[in-house]
Amino acid sequence: MIPVTTTTTSKAAAAGAGGGAPAVRLDDICKRYGDSHAVRDLSLDIDGGEFFSLLGPSGCGKTTSLRMIGGFTTPTQGRILLNGDDVTGLPPDRRDVNTVFQSYALFDHLSVADNVAFGLKRKGVGRAEIRERVGAMLERVQLSGLAGRKPATLSGGQRQRVALARALVNRPQVLLLDEPLAALDLKLRRQMQVELKQIQREIGITFVFVTHDQDEALTMSDRVCVMNDGHVQQCGTPEDVYERPSNTFVASFMGTSNLVPGTYRAGEVVMDGGPALPVGPRAGVGEGSRVSVAIRPEKIWLSDLTADMARVTGTVRETVYSGPTTTYLIELTPGVTVSVLEQNTDRSRMEDRWCGGESVEIGWRPEHCLVLD
Incomplete structure (x- = not known):
């Protein structure tokens, strides 16, 4: 079993740790399809009111x-508990959860209001209460003026809000969201990230959000669970998993990270056939260990x-201008190239960018350099 790094520092998690059962508990969950494991040995606690993201590449579980x-x-094995109640064998309609799917799954023949009211009608809620709750929820997601419209006449962002309202109007303990923003264009997706987080804070229920988009998880989450090959690789706040990745997979998957292999010797990582990178003493890293510098x-x-x-000299191989930033690809030794990102805030520096073939000295502060086994 792969060791898991977990850190819980969100307000919701801190509150949940003080007493009461977590909103969601996965207890040693596995899912097998024949000889193949989709999920292995998954144990997680998700506290009430958290915005919790499951993040990873396609096929990670x-x-x-x-x-x-x-x-x-x-x-295949293990238990699922919601607020302390074992629901492992219960069907979806007997669990106090709702799901927002990537496709939204709206009923095209129904109006916006009727889509939102659908679950309440199936539960036998009275007409007056349905009207009140649907109206309040449409107002919360800024769709009050569109109650009589059909889904086909709405924009992607509006359809996403209808699907969200339909799920939230049932007042579930937990809302599950399966990549609900994936079909939106980049600008609208970023807008909806902010709006979705604001709605979650206002309503205060637990959101469990699935995404493969690292920026999305960092922007929206109280905690992020990074998965790969059915295993949890690391679970913590967005800052934890970005600034302090537990292994090379997390370091490379969470944004861009330069991973330089070498051998640890006396406070330096000696690159194969290249210079030594000063990294300082590292607890738990043995002399002569094969490591990666991140x-x-x-x-x-x-x-x-x-x-x-810490400083090292390299050769500029490529300069990539992208508006607010410039990225330099710098070769430290044949086969090992690192990227350096500079903000384009100084006009004189922009006009005097480094060119390919130039020898440059780069540096970093020791606390920003991670040594990973």
Whole structure:
């Protein structure tokens, strides 16, 4: 079993740790299809009021995990508890959860209001209460003026809000969201990320959100669970998993990270056939261990280096201008190239960018350099 790094520092998690059962508990969950494991040995606690994201590449097990929480997929082993109640064997309609799917799954022949009211009508809620709750929810998602419209006449962002309202109007304990923003264009997706987080804070229920988009998870989540090959690789706040990745997979998957292999010797990582990278003493890293050095591109400096920085010389191989930033690809030794990201805030520096073939010195502060086994 792969060791899991977990850190719980969100307000919701801190509150949940003090007493009461977590909103969702996955207890040693596995899901097998024949000889293949979709999810292995998954144990997680998700506290009430958290915005919790399952993040990872396609096929990592995140959607399977979400479907097991919702009751659409039965685990091969383990237990699923909602607010302390074992619901492992219960069908979806007997679990106090609702799901927002990537396709939204709206009824095209029904109006916006009737789509939102659908679940309440099936539960036998009275007409007056349905009217009140649907109206309040449409107002909350800023769709009050569109109650009589059909889904086909709405924009992608409006359809996403209808699907969200339809799920939330039932007042579930937990809302499951399976990549609900994936079909939106980039600008609208970023707008909806902010709006979805605001709605979650206002309503205060637990959101379990599946995504493969690292920026999305960092923007919206109280905690992020990074998965790969059916395993949890790391679980913590967005800052934890980005700034302090537990292994090379998390370091490379969460944004861009320079991973330089080498051998640890006396406070340096000696690259194969290249220079030594000063990293300082590292607890738990044995002399002569094979390691990778991980440094984020934005943590490396090309200009204004200071005396407290570790330094190394390389050759500029490519310069990529992208508006607010410029990325330099710098070869440290044949086969090992790192990227360096600079903000384009100084016009004189922009006009005097480094060119291919130039020798440059780069530097970083020791605390920004991670040594990973």
